[in-house]
Amino acid sequence: MARKPRLHVPGGVYHVMLRGNAGQDIFFSEGDRAVFYLLVQEGIERFGHRVHGFCLMTHHVHLLLQVADVPLSRSLQNLAFRYTRWINRERGQVGHLFQGRYKAVLVDADAYLLELVRYIHLNPVRAGLVADPAEYPWSGHRAYLGMETLPWLHTEWVLGQFAKRLATSRKRYAAFVAAGMAEGHRPEFHGGDDDGRVLGEESFLAQVLEAPLAPPPPDLAAILDYVCPRYETNVDALGKPSRTHHLAEARGVIGWLAMHTGAATLTEVARRFHRDLATLSQAVRRIDLASQQDPAAARKLKRAINEITKA
Template identity: 40%
Template sequence: MARPLRLEYAGALYHVTARGDRREDIFFQDEDRTEFLSVLGEVCERFNWVVHAYCQMTNHYHLLLETVDANLWRGMRQLNGVYTQRFNRRHGLVGHLFQGRYKAIVVQKDAYLLELARYVVLNPVRARMVQDPAEWPWSSYRAVIGKASVPDWLDSEWLLSQFGSERQPAIAAYRRFVMAGLDHPSPLGRVRHQVLLGDDAFVARHQHDQGDDRLREVSKAHRRSVALELSAYQERYPDRAEAMARAYGSGAYTMAEIGKHFGVHYMTVSRAVKGFEVRRRQLMEDRDE
């Protein structure tokens, strides 16, 4: 019998959905939605999650998130469990709120993150609840375009960096990109084996025997044995963002480990890495001109 696909690993990107039991509403009022976002923030802090997009509907929600560590199941148990407790307490209810287990799809980041982020925030428009995603206050869209504050756990910078280095033109380009998605079919129609969204190589890699896990651990141990100590990166690169980015680029340390050493939130490390990649790519493009 084939072994199950390996769905949890450090650095994985997921599209996650969870629906109400018997398709009933999971949000009765705005206070419920606010409470859910509060619990989500707590989970992101505890489990080192990075959220790229989210949308709260009426009887379900969508998350597009990246796990710095291999802990999706533990984090989702905390998210749905704690929210259920607080929801039931507020409304004087008991029992299950969600319909069984959440659904998670492993996503190839470079190929599908942008498209899925667009799909997630367009849900209220497709459901004819609003005409413009900016009219729906319960998604990440308004934060990305500067119409609402950005929570610590939401990485809006990576999305905007894909549309340019100047903020306002990037926001305008992002808005055009999102609205153009109304003319495109859902990317979830390309999911393979029910849990994988990516090209042939991505799918094949996730179907390999799980014995590869041992090789991954050996590889990581080797990278750490030859990498600089974190304090050495700190001494060699006076710019803290560059020091953190280069430490992460060594492949020897997780964002959580780097953040702990430098005394910053792991999301600060994530932003430093992405900013460094953007600057380096720009330098390479300038040299080619």
């Protein structure tokens, strides 16, 4: 059965789930979780979305995200790629960390925002890890209670549903979460209802399905057509055994663009050019670092994305 296309609704709220490949762990230390926090914050600054709730478990992640104009797929592909690169480098491994495509459910926030925040923050309680969600350090719950500060977590919208005064809203939020402590698994929050991409009443579903679909990613051929002339090379040359610097850089740019546009995975690009995945990942990392340190390089890559996606 063909996959249903992603739905992109600017301002839409999504329950996102990222799971370890074959159920494997994705966090191995507090340092890993701290890096994930940093990457989430950088993603917010870059793509303009908001995080309203989250929970990091050992082998999966829940995020409650509100997107801006940039489709969810771009920000999550960036997050997954950069975090996978961190883990693989730290643990001396290669290959996939996350299981296939991320799961994302577009949610009717008017009906489900509060319930979803509670559901996500109670995940450690349902898993038997803690008796009180405030005891779990890797979710947004403690920040909602004012027990810690996470500048990138947007708590105002949810707390504003309970009261105008912050102290009162926090007390009412805590009582609301406590009232759901006995709640079990909610399959509809995981996409187990009708159209698994959307959670809401029929009117919300109809409205969403009339919205434009997320634009399909370009194919790898479009990226090759863009990059090859600029490096005065061709596809055959890129696939031959050669350590020439400009060819290695061209492959790195192709890999970077493929990852950022969703055209292909790095594994697919490596296979296309008969290259080792770890070597290609290093080339992509060099391109990524250059874009962060050199504004001109960043503008060049942004222009490339714009031209490729418009083609």
